[in-house]
Amino acid sequence: MHSELQLFEVVDGLTRKKSFSPMVWRAKLALNHKGASYKTIPVTFLDIPVLIPKVCPNVTAPTVPTLKIADGEGLQDSMAIAEYVEKNYPKGPSIFGTTPCERNLQLFFDSYVSTRLHPAIQRLVYIEMHEDQDADNAAYFKFSREKGGKTLKELGGDQAQNLKELKENLGLIHSALLRSGGWITGEQPGWADFTLISAFIWFNSFSPQKFEEGILNAMDDQVLRSYWLKAQQLIV
Ligand SMILES: N[C@@H](CCC(=O)N[C@@H](CS)C(=O)NCC(=O)O)C(=O)O
Missing domain, CATH: 1.20.1050.10 (Glutathione S-transferase Yfyf (Class Pi); Chain A, domain 2)
Known part of the structure; x- marks a missing residue:
């Protein structure tokens, strides 16, 4: 299950290389902290409402970050993504602390x-x-x-x-x-x-x-x- 994680991240429209969203970075830092393996899918602002629902039809009002966690299933919101990795990757240091x-x-x-x-x-x-x-x-x-x-x-x-x-x-x-x-x-x-x-x-x-x-x-x-x-x- 873990190998298919895909993280949609917004990039600038000029170089399409700069991942700038603070909410996406919160999710990325949480995923990295847990050693989760995932692929990033760069999208521009205009791609967000087109590409995310194609891959994750359950996401009806798309925003980034969205993490594809299973076939056709996306998890929206940086905090929800962090909670997801905290729960599903119990090894390694905690994200939110132990108490x-x-x-x-x-x-x-x-x-x-x-x-x-x-x-x-x-x-x-x-x-x-x-x-x-x-x-x-x-x-x-x-x-x-x-x-x-x-x-x-x-x-x-x-x-x-x-x-x-x-x-x-x-x-x-x-x-x-x-x-x-x-x-x-x-x-x-x-x-x-x-x-x-x-x-x-x-x-x-x-x-x-x-x-x-x-x-x-x-x-x-x-x-x-x-x-x-x-x-x-x-x-x-
Ligand atoms: N509370 C959400 C915020 C999601 C959000 O608003 N994302 C912005 C980028 S930081 C977005 O997708 N904007 C799309 C747009 O402005 O068209 C989270 O933490 O993930």
């Missing part, structure tokens, strides 16, 4: 990353995400994001303010890393780390310069840079 307390704190951290870092990162990369698409995917991206009436530039807002917000919200993460001296979850990385690293991958994929300024150089020490360097071993 309800560890799990709960990691989910709290997940919420912190999703609500305190993602919005500012999203505003910082709207333009670059659009620029890195081919014409059709660029038109889709612009149309879908501008539905609410604001242009991509307006959605991006004040870039200096976004960087300021990011820095403020990184403070607690920086303190946690300083205390742990390693991963957020201690000696082994876990779900909390996967959420943080995935947000960093997304940001760095579209704007290495703003990532350098907004994350790596946000604090006066090397804590975040060392963490990012350490995370490279997981990004495969």
